[in-house]
Amino acid sequence: MSEQHPEPEVEPEAEVDQMVDGVADSAPSEIDPPIGLEAEIESEVAAEGAAVDEGVTLELKRELDERTLDLQRLQAEYVNYKRRVERDREVVRDTARATVLTGLLVVLDDVDRARQHGELTGGFKAVAESLERTLTGLGLESFGEPGEVFDPRIHEALMHEHSDDVDGPTAQQILQPGYRVGERVLRPARVAVADRPPPAADGAEEVEAADGAASDET
Numbered sequence: 001m002s003e004q005h006p007e008p009e010v011e012p013e014a015e016v017d018q019m020v021d022g023v024a025d026s027a028p029s030e031i032d033p034p035i036g037l038e039a040e041i042e043s044e045v046a047a048e049g050a051a052v053d054e055g056v057t058l059e060l061k062r063e064l065d066e067r068t069l070d071l072q073r074l075q076a077e078y079v080n081y082k083r084r085v086e087r088d089r090e091v092v093r094d095t096a097r098a099t100v101l102t103g104l105l106v107v108l109d110d111v112d113r114a115r116q117h118g119e120l121t122g123g124f125k126a127v128a129e130s131l132e133r134t135l136t137g138l139g140l141e142s143f144g145e146p147g148e149v150f151d152p153r154i155h156e157a158l159m160h161e162h163s164d165d166v167d168g169p170t171a172q173q174i175l176q177p178g179y180r181v182g183e184r185v186l187r188p189a190r191v192a193v194a195d196r197p198p199p200a201a202d203g204a205e206e207v208e209a210a211d212g213a214a215s216d217e218t
Contacts, residue, residue: 101140102186105179142177144189159192169195
């Protein structure tokens with residue numbers, strides 16, 4: 001009778017380890033993804049990145065446009081401010097100059113009267129001519145000539161008479177010259193105005209003709 005040898009007992013934990021090792025040995029070392037899946041994932045990632053980049057670019061462009069508009073608006077306001085300040089300064093300068101020159105017009109009137117009477121001689125003549133040159137350099141200009149058409153904007157009528165030698169209101173005589181600085185009139189020219197006599201009314205002409213006929217009959 002043969003002897004039966006008992007089979008060696010295997011512990012449960014060792015059996016499990018052997019099964020796991022067998023599965024691991026039989027499994028492939030790397031699992032390849034399905035065909036086209038990797039390219040699809042890369043395409044989606046690239047699309048999402050492009051969308052993010054485009055959004056960031058649009059936002060930056062919008063902010064840049066806003067800052068540009070703000071700078072342009074600020075520059076326009078500054079330019080307008082400079083122009084306004086310069087215009088105000090020019091007005092102040094013109095007003096101050098006109099005030100000073102207006103106060104000296106009476107001196108020029110005295111010089112003109114002295115010249116007309118032959119009293120502008122010697123040192124007085126040199127001083128007067130120097131004063132006139134200085135005032136001319138400051139922009140003072142005299143105006144008013146006999147025979148000019150009367151213009152109430154630059155002429156002041158001190159005398160008025162009728163004459164058949166003129167076609168309309170005319171500055172027949174310049175009593176005092178006018179003065180201006182640029183377009184600003186400091187004093188109008190004071191003149192004697194001559195105008196055509198008004199036409200006689202028809203009724204008055206008939207009366208005059210009747211009186212003439214009656215005087216002829218007598």
